[in-house]
Amino acid sequence: MLMKRQIPLLIVIVVGLITLFGHFIANEGVQNFVDNDSTQWYDIIASFAIFLGGLNLLKLQLLKIYKKQKNWQYSILAVVGFFFAITVGFFFRGANTISVTGINAEKVEQAAEMIAEETGESTSSILSSISDPSADYELQKIYKTHGGAEDFSQKLEAYGETQIEPIEWGAHLSATRGETGSLFNWMFVYIFTPLSATMFALLAFFVASASYRAFRIRNFEATLLLVAGIILMLGRVPIGEYIPAWLIGVFFVMGLGALLAPFIKNRKITLGIVAIGSLIFLIIGFTNGWNPAIPGFFHLPVMQEWIFQVPTTAGARAIMIGIGLGIVGTSFRIIIGIERSFLGEQ
Amino acid sequence: MNKNALIMIGIGLVVIILYLLGVGSLFREGNEPMFVAVIVVSLTILYYTNRAKRGEEIYLRPIAGLVALEEAVGRATEMGKSVLFVPGIQDMDQVETVCGLVILGYVASMTAKYEAGLNVPVARSIVMEAARETCKESYLKAGRPDQYYDDMVHYLTDDQFAYAAGVNGIMIREKPAACFYQGKFYAESLILAETGNSIGAIQIAGTGSPAQIPFFVTACDYTLIGEEFFTASAYLSKKPELLGSIKGQDIVKLIGMVLMILVFALNGFNQAGWIDFDITEFITSR
């Protein structure tokens, strides 16, 4: 119990207090601990903990295949993906470069033409780069496999001495220029990027189905949500510019009529309000040559901006302050040791 | 005003005076308003925690989302289906994740009691270890340690959308009857909640991510909005000291509201040229 409860709790309390008050203490050591060391310690622990997660993932997927559980075929894909990523990260660099030295002075032009054909550069630029044929010249092309580099290297040997060299370990994971030929980079660009973008793009479809289901005129609040939602959706995109403000005004009057209807017994009065209101907006439209941006306060992009800047910001602020207080309260409870449920205590 | 309140105020004043005396030598300059805020918040929460400990009754309004947790687990049990718990996509350094695990502990004790299956896919290895510890403890306390197995909490991936894809896959294949999303979420929130909705699961979400709240409200049956989510621990455990701290938190909020009005008024007077004192300059910590 001492190792599982008291000591972890002591660490939480001491480190928590140092981090909190470290913000105020004018001591470089404390400052350094708060700003750098503590977070770096966490990163180091989290980095090593990835092994636990990775092994757990692998174990579960392999067990699924071994026991031929339902949909076990997908697990093969997961395991293959797992080992492929590890291989291209730790064991197979790819990204081979070819360099050529001691090019026969008489054959420089022919060599340049051949290289140009391979790399897609212009012959003249290659010629200017090989000003000294005896010096090393590195081709501006990176080969994913050693075999691919070897094929061209053998052809190039007719003009000079060639050498194939893979890029440094570690550099193959980097995105900087020159290392784009690594297999890791290929995996990132052609597998990871489209898959990630696809998942994010799903959001558009889910937004559509969620709004179709949720935006219903059930009560006043739901109606308000619906109206604000539509204004934002249309006002946010350029097409909102084309929806005339006077037309929005007419819709507004109709909406107002619908809201007032339950309170006004005489339907003729309601109809009169709607008719007069609509007429006013139509006159405004007509007198301004049906200008879609007049009257300005009913222009969708303007309304959208107002909704964003005033009610949305006000609501977001209130929620953020509440969340901030919640975080402060929870953190304080943890620091003083009254909140221990994260240690498994209830 | 009672004696304890006076003692707290006294302590606060002494600490603040000592701090102000040490500014420049022992303490950093420019953080004075922040320090005063920390002391006021800490002492207020502490004061109400002590009051609750001494036996003062604290009322916490019913939070539908938390009440519905048991109902959702019960429904899953009746249907013979599992319960899915997603503790967010961030690590243990986020308070939301800690709160998520607190709720997980409660859900795990329910699944242990009702003998329902529990599936907790996680996106961080440290969260996996912490969640396992939480579940193990809950099953032990519920008297069903035999039902607990480590792999009910399992790791998927650190990557946001790969994790969302993995959880969606679990939902589509296993069709859990109840889905809980409690923790820190980003754009994957709607992807998860809509998939959960499509399989007809009862869904309860809780998050401190303001931008994700509308998505959860739209697609889930219950949503713990912001502060509600952070009160879960106190609400579920009913421990007096935790309940007291929630009241303290509310009093801090009240103080904040009063200060806002005060700042608004003083700033208005300053802008109108009635007073020279610029309150915004004073409270902005540099």
Add this chain to the structure above:
Amino acid sequence: MKQFLNIIIKLGSIDRRYIFILVGLSVLIPLIRPIDIPIRATSQSQDVFNALDALTPNSKVLVSFEYGPSTKPEIHPMSMGILRKLFSDGHKVYATALWPDGIFMSVEALNQTEEEFSLEYGVDYVNLGFRPGNEAVVKGVAADIRTLYTSDTRGNHIDDISMMDGINNINDFDFVFSLSAGYPGTKEWVQYACDPHDIPMSTGCTSIQVTEVLPYVEAGQVKGILAGMPGAAEFEKLVNIPGEATGMMAAQSFAHLVIVAFIIFGNITYFLKRRSDKKNLGEK
């Protein structure tokens, strides 16, 4: 008529996959057959442009890449627009990444702009790359950038890069621009670096994030905001270099129109269903 109404009511409980198909088509068709839609900048995008425009030539601007491949379609056009504006105005760009995959994004964007503007690495721009630690990195940039970054992405030592002379912490930058898709991102730059040190900053973020960042914009802590793809298109319009986002606006406009049409249709069927349910109840 009754039959027709029944069909409408039945269509109301349409399978969501049909909605997906229509939304997909509304995006796809304008992409295949582009339609030119004039774009008007909102005040928030205009604020971003004005803030950048007010910088004196040769200003030192820190551009932080906090997005990955998933949000690339939404944020990358902003990166291009911002970099084009900065380079065409003759500013020095210092790129950093708070996300590990942000480095891939920064390299791609900087390589493209290097070709467009014939830039010289180490003179016009430098890519400092990714450092792990989330907000700790932001704090590190604010306190001592040279301890945090000892070399750039190309392996050059920081002392060997002429652009880095005199750059020690956030106070040595004239402006910060955060291209953000989540955590860590814009909020962390405001809270730990720019606001405490009074360095002007601006942001471009995903549409989802906008509500979270808006309070900082309205408080003046962030100078304007490029909100999602429309924000990127508006900025392209402001810098007068049409890019990817401008071309996407027709697709986004039509997708929004389709969603609104579905919402309206959903409400009509909801009303009809409610009325017919009431009628049935009355008949019983």
